[in-house]
Amino acid sequence: MDLGAITKYSALHAKPNGLILQYGTAGFRTKAEHLDHVMFRMGLLAVLRSKQTKSTIGVMVTASHNPEEDNGVKLVDPLGEMLAPSWEEHATCLANAEEQDMQRVLIDISEKEAVNLQQDAFVVIGRDTRPSSEKLSQSVIDGVTVLGGQFHDYGLLTTPQLHYMVYCRNTGGRYGKATIEGYYQKLSKAFVELTKQASCSGDEYRSLKVDCANGIGALKLREMEHYFSQGLSVQLFNDGSKGKLNHLCGADFVKSHQKPPQGMEIKSNERCCSFDGDADRIVYYYHDADGHFHLIDGDKIATLISSFLKELLVEIGESLNIGVVQTAYANGSSTRYLEEVMKVPVYCTKTGVKHLHHKAQEFDIGVYFEANGHGTALFSTAVEMKIKQSAEQLEDKKRKAAKMLENIIDLFNQVRTDGAVDSWLPLHYSEDGQNRVWAAGDAISDMLVIEAILALKGLTVQQWDALYTDLPNRQLKVQVADRRVISTTDAERQAVTPPGLQEAINDLVKKYKLSRAFVRPSGTEDVVRVYAEADSQESADHLAHEVSLAVF
Ligand code: NG1
Numbered sequence: 001m002d003l004g005a006i007t008k009y010s011a012l013h014a015k016p017n018g019l020i021l022q023y024g025t026a027g028f029r030t031k032a033e034h035l036d037h038v039m040f041r042m043g044l045l046a047v048l049r050s051k052q053t054k055s056t057i058g059v060m061v062t063a064s065h066n067p068e069e070d071n072g073v074k075l076v077d078p079l080g081e082m083l084a085p086s087w088e089e090h091a092t093c094l095a096n097a098e099e100q101d102m103q104r105v106l107i108d109i110s111e112k113e114a115v116n117l118q119q120d121a122f123v124v125i126g127r128d129t130r131p132s133s134e135k136l137s138q139s140v141i142d143g144v145t146v147l148g149g150q151f152h153d154y155g156l157l158t159t160p161q162l163h164y165m166v167y168c169r170n171t172g173g174r175y176g177k178a179t180i181e182g183y184y185q186k187l188s189k190a191f192v193e194l195t196k197q198a199s200c201s202g203d204e205y206r207s208l209k210v211d212c213a214n215g216i217g218a219l220k221l222r223e224m225e226h227y228f229s230q231g232l233s234v235q236l237f238n239d240g241s242k243g244k245l246n247h248l249c250g251a252d253f254v255k256s257h258q259k260p261p262q263g264m265e266i267k268s269n270e271r272c273c274s275f276d277g278d279a280d281r282i283v284y285y286y287h288d289a290d291g292h293f294h295l296i297d298g299d300k301i302a303t304l305i306s307s308f309l310k311e312l313l314v315e316i317g318e319s320l321n322i323g324v325v326q327t328a329y330a331n332g333s334s335t336r337y338l339e340e341v342m343k344v345p346v347y348c349t350k351t352g353v354k355h356l357h358h359k360a361q362e363f364d365i366g367v368y369f370e371a372n373g374h375g376t377a378l379f380s381t382a383v384e385m386k387i388k389q390s391a392e393q394l395e396d397k398k399r400k401a402a403k404m405l406e407n408i409i410d411l412f413n414q415v416r417t418d419g420a421v422d423s424w425l426p427l428h429y430s431e432d433g434q435n436r437v438w439a440a441g442d443a444i445s446d447m448l449v450i451e452a453i454l455a456l457k458g459l460t461v462q463q464w465d466a467l468y469t470d471l472p473n474r475q476l477k478v479q480v481a482d483r484r485v486i487s488t489t490d491a492e493r494q495a496v497t498p499p500g501l502q503e504a505i506n507d508l509v510k511k512y513k514l515s516r517a518f519v520r521p522s523g524t525e526d527v528v529r530v531y532a533e534a535d536s537q538e539s540a541d542h543l544a545h546e547v548s549l550a551v552f
Pocket residue numbers: 025026064329351352353370372374521522523524525529
């Protein structure tokens with residue numbers, strides 16, 4: 001380690017005095033102007049992590065659905081997954097170190113993690129379309145090079161695309177080519193194969209309006225659309241040519257305001273969807289003939305996907321276990337429908353895909369979605385082997401179902417192991433011995449899966465929506481002096497502190513029918529989030545308001 005050079009370059013990316021940031025659920029996130037030093041330091045950290053794991057590490061510069069003025073950074077581990085928890089702590093420590101302590105902190109991390117500093121390092125970098133992202137990703141590169149790491153800058157990418165690149169590079173190309181064409185080809189091939197089998201291929205099933213949040217999703221869908229245009233034609237809105245990123249559009253806006261994005265003309269019963277700013281979330285919606293807006297959120301996406309997968313398994317004659325993982329934000333109606341009508345076990349975890357992902361790995365097939373539209377389905381190695389055998393051996397109908405399942409696994413960006421997992425995962429890298437996969441929610445791949453299922457089942461958007469009726473709900477943000485005074489348990493559904501808060505919420509909830517409410521500190525913004533649902537929109541609004549007053 002050339003400590004002199006680090007000190008010299010670090011001074012060019014100086015930390016503002018008194019600024020303390022935390023590596024949260026989605027890495028570091030704040031106003032872009034406060035992030036230069038964090039980017040440089042994450043470049044340094046990525047090199048150490050790469051040396052330790054002897055693998056390629058990813059760095060993504062984005063603040064997802066947050067306003068254009070914000071930015072953020074997160075590291076992507078060797079199998080495309082979120083950074084290991086001990087390294088999240090190192091990230092926080094390094095980002096907050098004062099200039100004179102930088103050398104010591106770097107040496108500390110290297111010693112604690114037994115990093116061989118002679119080892120080569122390789123880092124790949126991606127960024128979203130924010131005006132600040134280009135310069136900030138250059139600061140990441142400065143950090144990488146000053147520690148002697150090599151890098152490849154992919155430039156503009158969606159977050160899931162960067163995860164894909166990391167995964168492909170670390171699996172020696174067996175999974176797919178680590179290029180943008182490789183990504184497009186892999187997904188489109190599976191989609192076109194799947195939709196070939198759809199009997200309903202009228203125009204109604206083949207066109208979709210997509211609100212791209214004025215972000216990276218627009219660029220990438222435009223590049224990709226000709227690869228899958230045989231099966232689907234997309235019409236893009238909020239493509240960044242006029243509006244501001246995530247402003248009055250995008251998945252987060254549509255979900256939290258429960259209304260359509262600006263900049264999109266919607267005719268009745270037309271199927272529409274919105275991506276978020278880095279294209280890892282998706283929600284669907286439509287206007288009915290009376291002009292009423294209907295949102296189809298992550299819960300209903302999980303329901304569609306899990307019911308389709310369950311039907312395929314029945315067809316194939318395999319009794320594999322399938323489970324759905326949600327968070328406290330899942331609409332009560334969705335949980336009831338999954339458990340009581342579909343007879344699928346449902347589990348609730350803390351907010352943040354890493355928690356859902358972890359739980360979903362316990363099933364042969366684990367489907368997880370946050371209500372905001374971030375999620376995917378995971379398939380165990382056993383499932384993949386069985387399906388592969390079935391696709392080769394079974395007759396007609398069963399074989400057709402097995403083939404569909406194979407293509408769906410591909411479309412979800414899920415690793416295909418061919419049964420020989422251990423022989424080709426990065427040999428030196430074994431964080432917890434689990435066969436982790438990089439798929440963690442991708443708006444483009446989720447969109448293609450949903451479109452394929454609707455076409456294969458011959459479902460209209462209204463029929464999909466009619467699976468169950470959402471309970472009216474409201475989400476609010478509350479600014480408090482210190483959000484950490486609120487702590488929670490039971491997958492964030494119960495407040496433990498401050499004393500008396502949960503009792504107050506219980507009393508308020510009792511006043512309404514079919515009601516439920518909870519509060520939790522956000523992991524990405526300096527706010528407390530309040531959620532309430534009840535039998536009418538008015539009651540849900542009142543309850544949310546009353547609970548937010550109880551938070552003060
Ligand atoms: P916080 O800010 O902790 O609520 C938000 C989302 C999460 C997840 C993360 C990461 C809600 C209520 N919360 O977390 O689901 O997506 O951002 O982006 O939607």
